[in-house]
Amino acid sequence: MPIITANKLQDSYDVVIVGSGAGGGQTAYTLTMEGLKVLILEAGRSFDVQSEVAMLQLPSQAPLRGEKTPDKQYGFHDCSINSGWDIPGEPYTNASKEPEDQFRWWRQRMMGGRTNHWGRITLRNGPYDFKPRTRFDLGFDWPIGYDDIAPYYDKVEMLIGVFGTNEGLENSPNSSPGVLQPAPKLRVGELYAQKHGKKVGAHVASIHRAVLTKPQDADTLPAKLHPGNAKAQSILADSMRTRSPCFWATDCHRGCAIRANYDSQTVHLRPALATGNLDILPNAMAREVTLDKQGRATGITFINKANGSEGHAKGRAVVLAASSQESVRLLLNSKSNAFPQGLANSSGKVGKYVTDSVSSSLGAHIPAFEGMPIHNEDGAGGPHAYVPWTLHAQNRKGELGFPGGYHLEFGSGRQMPSLTTLNGIESRLGHEGVLFGAKLKEEARRFYGCQIGFGGQGTMLPNDGSFCELDPELKDQWGIPVLRFHWKWTDFELNQVRHQQQRIRELLEAMGGKVAAKADADVSKLIKRGGEVIHEVGGAIMGADRESSVTNQWSQTWDVKNLFMADGAPFASTADKNPTLTIMALAWRMADHLMDEMKKGNI
């Protein structure tokens, strides 16, 4: 079974999955390795990671030095095609016109979805992150705890390959022994932040990222991941052996032709296809989940983008992994007599409780780095270190004015120059006027490589003002009603950003940096807009009962028992961790449950 065209669809599949990213990829992998016949519908085109990604091309080899344009909204060499905040023919709306109430929605219309261009940061949620109601009397407790998901974190990390260290930190859990790949050496800027961060209580640790630093152990990992399944072990071993470790160059956002970092195609879809149990239909825009008279999902109606015709794919179970809000949109657009408010929406909670990472950033010039002996600082195409959240004591005392916390990501050193590399050269070096000529060249050498920028990514608990619904009028180019977003930051998020700014300032000053920005800046202008971190989750949250949530702890909708969610939609809150690893762990756990239910004859 391969990548197919619509006329090659089988009559029926065991499971139809919408979306080929982290959640859809993981679900397809888990199910096909166990012998289920699976179809993935992908809205974008097929994409060949090995031949299409631009790894070593320079900015001067791209139009406009590779700067972002409406066609390539993260820049020319970023591994995103037909993707963006604004996609022609695929609008969405915002209910409010206020700038701070806007939600921005990134869509990635290509095989593998957003896994093609992410930063590969794979942090585990900790025990606290699942229980905000218990800890802070805010938000909702997830119906699972860390112990329920920990085995799946281990499995996903072994499968995709994650480097990092076990730091034994409160609420930033260790991986099991033997799971992590070796962490790369820290760069000068990272070591310098580690040393001087201590002065202000910032713990700089090795980060976890889905990049191979050595070949995967194809001799032992497959047996750990698929005990008793010789075929799965053999397929996975073959797949692992075709992955090269990192060659220590190029930004991971460009994609990875040598398969050193994780993307869904490289790690999930390739072995899943090798089982012979997976069909993938690209250019298929899902429109509606279909139901039978008993109220069970029967499949997906889709638009074949190649010719505009409508098709239907049948399955015994349906898994939505189209990205959290696209899956929500599918539910809301699947109206029937049984579900006049949209599918699986008897609670009225579909679309509610959308959250994103709370983020702001600040940077400075570090004079100590001037004149640094020149050396190659590329490393593993992204950060090797980060600042995890450690202020749990203040959390417990309620001193902070916000629940949860944030981690800091940062970049430093002589990175590949871009058109904007010298931005801020005058202000940060204390020049008035405009540098040019020999003096500019001299100051450019002094300035370059001495900038450090930190960005916070923190907890957001659900609120009643941040949700989406169907726009009452607007439809996309295929006539499918579009989403209308409502967005409200609460004082918690604004307080957190105030704290982020202060903490980053302290950290920069501890490193000898002079921060140009004013300390009393308006935080509602500094906070990144809703959706801008591209960590939006929720909208079909999991919970303990069918009145207050859309799915149970297995991401199985309460109302339709053969309908599951496998993206960020079931997240009941955003942690101070990036969501992708948790999406994959939950998807694997969901897929195991789905197979159990099928074996028991419940689906």
Next chain:
Amino acid sequence: MSTPDDLPRMDRRKALQWMLTATATMAVRDPSLFAADANAIKAQGYGPDPVMVKIYKPGDVWPLTLAEPQRRTTRALCDVIMPADETSPSASALGVPDFIDEWISSPYPAQAGDRRLVLEGLQWIDQEASTRFGKTFPDLTLEQQTAICSDLASAKPLPEYKKAVTFFKRFRDLTAGGYYTTPEGMKAIGYVGNMPSGTFEGPPLEALKHVGLA
């Protein structure tokens, strides 16, 4: 490195056509006929699914639009901003003027403002050169060119230079950014990465010593 004459320049060809037509019919000597104007670009962009692995150069996707006199001024100003020295070449030797032409000829909305700013700025700086020294900017001596640029780059520029200062700052950003994104520019600024390697050894001892970490 391609020479400027290898590059497609739609407006130069247009200008030549216009010139032939004009001389055949009447003696039109309006210099604006021989220069790109600030009207919106009607060319197409590269679309949402371009071939990413291809090596592009300015003019490959949309036509360059500067006429030759504007290109001369652009080259001259680029080289005042990024001159050659004993270790690295000048901006024009690295094709930066072509990049600036590409930038201001871009069909995307973000560059439309720069197009107007740069075209008006180039005209201003030629006029300023003529007023002060009786020649257009590229025909001045380096000292004369530097004198004009220094007035624009000053910490306290004269109020009447306000718009020209905005132009100069933006032109400087494009020139320097265009320069340091080339292989030679990367070498000049001290970037030695983008080299696949079997291992990552971390910072060398002298780098650690430099910041007191060893």
